[in-house]
Amino acid sequence: MRQRRLIAGATAFGLMTGAGALALPAASADEPAVLLTEDFEDGDFSPLSQNGGSALSIVDADGDKALLVQGRANDYDGFKTPANLLQAGGSYTFSAQVKLSAAAGTTTSARFVVEPAYTWVGNTSVSADAWTTVTGTFNAPAGASPAALRAYLGTGNLSAPYDYFVDDVVISGTGAPADGGAWQPTPDPAFVPGGATNPTTTPLAAARGTGNVAALTFDDGPNPGETTALLDFLKDKGITATFCVIGQNVTAPGGTELLRRIVAEGHTLCNHGTSYADMGSWTQAQVEADLKENLRIIRAAAGDSALQVPYFRAPNGSWGSTGEVAAALGMQPLGLGNLIADWDGNDLSEATLTANLRKAFSPGAVVLAHDGGGDRSNTVKAVATVVTEKIAESWTFTLPQGGVADAPAGVTSDFEAGTDGWTARGDGVQIAASSDAHSGTGSLLVTNRTQPWHGAALDVTAGMPVGTAVEISVWAKLAPGQSSASLKVSVQRDNGGGSAYDGVAGAGASVTADGWTQLRGTYTLGAAADKAQVYVEGPVGVSFLLDDFSLAAIVEKPIQTDVPGLKDVLGAEGIEHVGVAIDARETVGTAADLVRKHFNAFTPENAGKPESVQPVEGQFAFTQLDQLLDFADANDIQVYGHVLAWHSQTPAWFFKDGTRDLTNSAADQALLKARMEAHIKGIADHIDARYPNGDSPIWAWDVVNEVIADGDTANPHDMRDSRWFQVLGEGFVDEAFRLADRYFPDAALFINDYNTEMPEKRADYLELIGALKARNVPIDGVGHQAHVDVARPVQWLEDSIKAVEALDPKLLQAITELDVNSSTENQGADVSGAPADPYSPAFEDDADAAAEVGYYYRDLFAMLREHNASVDSVTFWGISNARTWLRTWPMARPWEQPLPFDDELQVTPAFWGIVDPSRLPARPADVLPPRIADQSDIRAVSNGASGVKVNYALPSAIDTLDGPVQLTCTPASGTRFPVGTTTVTCTATDKAGNTRTTSFDVIVTRKQAGKP
Structure with a gap:
C-alpha cells in the first residue's frame, strides 16, 4: 500500500468487515468518518466489486499489494463500490491511488463516477510514471436511493485498451447509515441454512492450509460438456473443488445429472444465484428471495432437502447487500480470488488461458475459472495442463477458507x-x-x-x-x-x-x-x-x-456403476415398482446414489408410522416425512406409504380417554373412529398442500398392517387382538380403507401382513380379504411382507400369490418388506412380541450363507416373474446388509446377509441371484433341513370308549433343493386314536440326510349321551 489508512470506528456496518472494511463512525453522524477503506493487503478486493467487463486481480506493485484492472474495453470497466454505502443527503469524500501500467504508454484522466446520475468526482490526470491521488467530494441528493448510489472509477476514453493499478481506496463522509442492527432474514422455520460454520459478511478469498496450497473454484455451471470433462479430470486426479452453480443451468437439460455428480464425487457447492443477473443494486429482500430459490433448486436437483451449500459468490463480483444476506442465510461469501479472464470479450485461446492460470497460482490462492456461461472448453484444457503441473510440483488442493468446518477430528x-x-x-x-x-x-x-x-x-x-x-x-x-x-x-x-x-x-x-x-x-x-x-x-x-x-x-466406497440397475432389470420384466425401505440417512451421500441407481420407489421405514406423524394428539410432525418426499420428488421416485393403521408404533393416546382405556362402548367407538379419521385426514391435508396439483409421489399406502395373528384366536379369521380390534372389532379395517379411499382417492390401497406364505396364516388372510371384498371395502392390493429365511419354501409364497389371483385377479399384489435371513429359524416380523433367544447361523461360513441367500433370490424372482401380471411391486427392507433390522432383532445376529447390497453398498450374491444367476458362486453343501408347515390340532368325537379312526392330511413339507419331501407321521393317518390327546410326530428327511420334525395333537372326545 502507498500509505496507511486507519478506520475511525471498529463497529461493523451491515455488509463487511476486515482489511477491506465498511465501518460506522466512532463520532456523531455530523462528523466525517471513514466508511470504506481497501488496501488489498489481504489478497481480496471486496467489498469492491467488478464493474463492466474488466478483470480484477491482486498483484504486487512497487513493493505492495494493489488491484490490477485488465481486459478493459470501456472507460467504466474497473471496480465499483457496494450498494447502500452512500445515503441520501450525505456528504462524501472519495480517494484512491491510481497508476497506469507501463504498457499503457500514455497519460489519461481518472475520476470517481457516482450513479445513477453519473456525477464526476475528482477528475485527475494519471500516468504510468508515478502514483497519483484521485480525490474529490460528492453531495448525495436528498431522496436518492441508497441502493442506486454507487461509485465506480472511470478513465479517459480508450483509443486502445490499457490497464491500470489502484490502491488505498478510501471513502469518508457524514452520511453513514443509522445503525439498525444486523439485517435478519424473513422468519421461516422450514428453511435449512446453507451450512457454513460461523459465516462472515466479508467475502473470503484464501485457501485453507499453508505452503503450496490452492482452492479451485468454478463459476457459472453446470454445463454439459465442459463440466463433464472437468469432473472427469478432477476425479482422475483425486482432487475436489468448489462449484458455484447457477439455478437456470441446474434446471437446464443435463444440469440435474451434473449437479448430482458434483455432489456424489465429493465437491463443495457454492450458490451463484438463479441467473447471471447483477445483484449489486438489489435490496436485501430481493437477494434473499433469489438465494433461497437457488438453494431450493440445488437441493431439489440433488434430492437432499438439507444439502450443504456453504458458499455464495456474487455474479460478476457485484456484492451490494449480497454478502450480509448470504451470511445470514448460512453461506460464506466467497471472494473472486485470482481470475484467469476466461469470459467472453477476452482472448480465450488455450495458450492465453493456460498462461493466465499459471499466473493465478500463488500459495494460498483461491483460483476462479469458469465451466459455464459460454464455450469454456479451453478453460478445461488449461485446468488440466496447469493442475497436472502443480501436482507434479507437490501442490495440494483444498477448500477456500470459511464455509463448512474441517472434518471433525473425532x-x-x-x-x-x-x-x-x-x-x-x-x-x-x-x-x-x-x-x-x-x-x-x-x-x-x-x-x-x-x-x-x-x-x-x-x-x-x-x-x-x-x-x-x-x-x-x-x-x-x-x-x-x-x-x-x-x-x-x-x-x-x-x-x-x-x-x-x-x-x-x-x-x-x-x-x-x-x-x-x-x-x-x-x-x-x-x-x-x-x-x-x-x-x-x-x-x-x-x-x-x-x-x-x-x-x-470415514470415506465411503463409491457405488458400482458397472452393474445393471435393479429397477431396469426388473422393470423390463414387468415388475413396475422396485423399492427399498429408507430413512433420511439414505437421502444423502453414497446411499442416496445407490437409491437413485437401483430403485424407482421407496417405503419410508419409520417416518410415516403413527408415532412419527402424530406423537401427540392434534400435533402433526412431518419434518422426517417431508425430507423423504422431497428426495422422491427430486429424483422421480414413487413412494409406498407406510402405514395408516397399525397396532405397533402407535401412541397410547389413540386408545385412551384421559387416563382411561377405551372400551367397545358406542361412545368410545365413535371417539376412536374420529381419531382415525383425523389422523388420515391430517396426513392427506398436508400432502395436498404440498402438492396442490395432485402430483404427489405417493402411489400407494399400507392402510392396515399385521391384523392377522400367527396362531389361533377366538376372533374371526384369527384377527390379532389389538387395541383397534378390541374397541372397533373387525370393522376397524373397513373404516380405515373407507377413510383412506376418501382422502387418498388416487393411491392404491393395500392390506399388508407377514408370514402370509405360511399355509395356516394364508387361509386366515384370504378369508379376511374375501370378507372385505364381499362388504365392498375399497381395497386395491394385497401385501406380502416376505420376511423369509433360506429354508422357507418359495412354493409357499407362490401358493399365496395364486390364492389371491384366484380370489380376485384385479387385486394388485406387492412384496412389501423383502429380506432373506440365514438363521436356523425365522419367526416372521412380529416386533410386538419378540421370540426367545437364541437364534443361530444356519451356516458356519459367511460366504456359504451369502451364496445360499443368492440362490434363494434366484428361485424367488424366477417365481415372481411368472406372476408379474399381478405382482406390481417388490420392496427390499433395507438399503444394505449393514442397515438390516435383522442384525439386531431380537438379538445380535451379525451373520445376517439378507439383501442385495453388502455393508459397503457393493453387490452381493443376492443381487446376482436376481439379475444374472450365472454369476452366482458355487452352491454350498446342503445343510438345511426341509420345512414343514404348521399343522393345527385335529379334533374328533368317538361314539364309544375305544376311540375313533382319524384320517388327517399330511402337512406340506418342502426342501429348497429337493422340492416336496415325503413325511412319515406316527401314529399314521387312519389309525384309531383313543379318547384323550395323542401327539402325532412327523419327520421329513431330504436327500442330504437333513431332518426336521414337527408335531400336532389329535384330540378325541367321547360323545355324550343324548347329544347329536
Missing part, C-alpha cells in the same frame, strides 16, 4: 479420568467409573436399567456433520455374574422438541461377562439435528461396562 472416550461427559440415560440409571478396563485403568459401569433403552449416552453433535459417514466403536463387557446378552449402539436425534432414534448399522453383538466385545458400525446423519447423542442399550436389568469409545469420519 470423538473419543477412554474413561481414564472419569465419565468423560457420558450421562445416564433413563430415570434411575446409574453410571460410575470402574477399574475393570479394556485398556488403561478405567471404564464406565452402567447399572440399574429398568427399560431396554436405558443406558449411557454421549452428546456427539459436533462430531457428526450432516451427510458425513462416521464409524462408531465401543468395547463392552457385562458386569460380573450375568449371562450373555445382546447390546447395541443407537443414536438419538433431537429437533424442535421432538426426538427420533436410529440404530448404528452393524453395531450390535452378543456380550458376556468373560471378556470385552467390540460394538462397531457406521452411521450417517441424514438431516440437521439440534442435538445428536450416541447411546448403548440392551435387555432390561443387564448391567454393563463400556470402554475405548471412538467416533471418526
Whole structure:
C-alpha cells in the first residue's frame, strides 16, 4: 500500500468487515468518518466489486499489494463500490491511488463516477510514471436511493485498451447509515441454512492450509460438456473443488445429472444465484428471495432437502447487500480470488488461458475459472495442463477458507479420568467409573436399567456433520455374574422438541461377562439435528461396562456403476415398482446414489408410522416425512406409504380417554373412529398442500398392517387382538380403507401382513380379504411382507400369490418388506412380541450363507416373474446388509446377509441371484433341513370308549433343493386314536440326510349321551 489508512470506528456496518472494511463512525453522524477503506493487503478486493467487463486481480506493485484492472474495453470497466454505502443527503469524500501500467504508454484522466446520475468526482490526470491521488467530494441528493448510489472509477476514453493499478481506496463522509442492527432474514422455520460454520459478511478469498496450497473454484455451471470433462479430470486426479452453480443451468437439460455428480464425487457447492443477473443494486429482500430459490433448486436437483451449500459468490463480483444476506442465510461469501479472464470479450485461446492460470497460482490462492456461461472448453484444457503441473510440483488442493468446518477430528472416550461427559440415560440409571478396563485403568459401569433403552449416552453433535459417514466403536463387557446378552449402539436425534432414534448399522453383538466385545458400525446423519447423542442399550436389568469409545469420519466406497440397475432389470420384466425401505440417512451421500441407481420407489421405514406423524394428539410432525418426499420428488421416485393403521408404533393416546382405556362402548367407538379419521385426514391435508396439483409421489399406502395373528384366536379369521380390534372389532379395517379411499382417492390401497406364505396364516388372510371384498371395502392390493429365511419354501409364497389371483385377479399384489435371513429359524416380523433367544447361523461360513441367500433370490424372482401380471411391486427392507433390522432383532445376529447390497453398498450374491444367476458362486453343501408347515390340532368325537379312526392330511413339507419331501407321521393317518390327546410326530428327511420334525395333537372326545 502507498500509505496507511486507519478506520475511525471498529463497529461493523451491515455488509463487511476486515482489511477491506465498511465501518460506522466512532463520532456523531455530523462528523466525517471513514466508511470504506481497501488496501488489498489481504489478497481480496471486496467489498469492491467488478464493474463492466474488466478483470480484477491482486498483484504486487512497487513493493505492495494493489488491484490490477485488465481486459478493459470501456472507460467504466474497473471496480465499483457496494450498494447502500452512500445515503441520501450525505456528504462524501472519495480517494484512491491510481497508476497506469507501463504498457499503457500514455497519460489519461481518472475520476470517481457516482450513479445513477453519473456525477464526476475528482477528475485527475494519471500516468504510468508515478502514483497519483484521485480525490474529490460528492453531495448525495436528498431522496436518492441508497441502493442506486454507487461509485465506480472511470478513465479517459480508450483509443486502445490499457490497464491500470489502484490502491488505498478510501471513502469518508457524514452520511453513514443509522445503525439498525444486523439485517435478519424473513422468519421461516422450514428453511435449512446453507451450512457454513460461523459465516462472515466479508467475502473470503484464501485457501485453507499453508505452503503450496490452492482452492479451485468454478463459476457459472453446470454445463454439459465442459463440466463433464472437468469432473472427469478432477476425479482422475483425486482432487475436489468448489462449484458455484447457477439455478437456470441446474434446471437446464443435463444440469440435474451434473449437479448430482458434483455432489456424489465429493465437491463443495457454492450458490451463484438463479441467473447471471447483477445483484449489486438489489435490496436485501430481493437477494434473499433469489438465494433461497437457488438453494431450493440445488437441493431439489440433488434430492437432499438439507444439502450443504456453504458458499455464495456474487455474479460478476457485484456484492451490494449480497454478502450480509448470504451470511445470514448460512453461506460464506466467497471472494473472486485470482481470475484467469476466461469470459467472453477476452482472448480465450488455450495458450492465453493456460498462461493466465499459471499466473493465478500463488500459495494460498483461491483460483476462479469458469465451466459455464459460454464455450469454456479451453478453460478445461488449461485446468488440466496447469493442475497436472502443480501436482507434479507437490501442490495440494483444498477448500477456500470459511464455509463448512474441517472434518471433525473425532470423538473419543477412554474413561481414564472419569465419565468423560457420558450421562445416564433413563430415570434411575446409574453410571460410575470402574477399574475393570479394556485398556488403561478405567471404564464406565452402567447399572440399574429398568427399560431396554436405558443406558449411557454421549452428546456427539459436533462430531457428526450432516451427510458425513462416521464409524462408531465401543468395547463392552457385562458386569460380573450375568449371562450373555445382546447390546447395541443407537443414536438419538433431537429437533424442535421432538426426538427420533436410529440404530448404528452393524453395531450390535452378543456380550458376556468373560471378556470385552467390540460394538462397531457406521452411521450417517441424514438431516440437521439440534442435538445428536450416541447411546448403548440392551435387555432390561443387564448391567454393563463400556470402554475405548471412538467416533471418526470415514470415506465411503463409491457405488458400482458397472452393474445393471435393479429397477431396469426388473422393470423390463414387468415388475413396475422396485423399492427399498429408507430413512433420511439414505437421502444423502453414497446411499442416496445407490437409491437413485437401483430403485424407482421407496417405503419410508419409520417416518410415516403413527408415532412419527402424530406423537401427540392434534400435533402433526412431518419434518422426517417431508425430507423423504422431497428426495422422491427430486429424483422421480414413487413412494409406498407406510402405514395408516397399525397396532405397533402407535401412541397410547389413540386408545385412551384421559387416563382411561377405551372400551367397545358406542361412545368410545365413535371417539376412536374420529381419531382415525383425523389422523388420515391430517396426513392427506398436508400432502395436498404440498402438492396442490395432485402430483404427489405417493402411489400407494399400507392402510392396515399385521391384523392377522400367527396362531389361533377366538376372533374371526384369527384377527390379532389389538387395541383397534378390541374397541372397533373387525370393522376397524373397513373404516380405515373407507377413510383412506376418501382422502387418498388416487393411491392404491393395500392390506399388508407377514408370514402370509405360511399355509395356516394364508387361509386366515384370504378369508379376511374375501370378507372385505364381499362388504365392498375399497381395497386395491394385497401385501406380502416376505420376511423369509433360506429354508422357507418359495412354493409357499407362490401358493399365496395364486390364492389371491384366484380370489380376485384385479387385486394388485406387492412384496412389501423383502429380506432373506440365514438363521436356523425365522419367526416372521412380529416386533410386538419378540421370540426367545437364541437364534443361530444356519451356516458356519459367511460366504456359504451369502451364496445360499443368492440362490434363494434366484428361485424367488424366477417365481415372481411368472406372476408379474399381478405382482406390481417388490420392496427390499433395507438399503444394505449393514442397515438390516435383522442384525439386531431380537438379538445380535451379525451373520445376517439378507439383501442385495453388502455393508459397503457393493453387490452381493443376492443381487446376482436376481439379475444374472450365472454369476452366482458355487452352491454350498446342503445343510438345511426341509420345512414343514404348521399343522393345527385335529379334533374328533368317538361314539364309544375305544376311540375313533382319524384320517388327517399330511402337512406340506418342502426342501429348497429337493422340492416336496415325503413325511412319515406316527401314529399314521387312519389309525384309531383313543379318547384323550395323542401327539402325532412327523419327520421329513431330504436327500442330504437333513431332518426336521414337527408335531400336532389329535384330540378325541367321547360323545355324550343324548347329544347329536
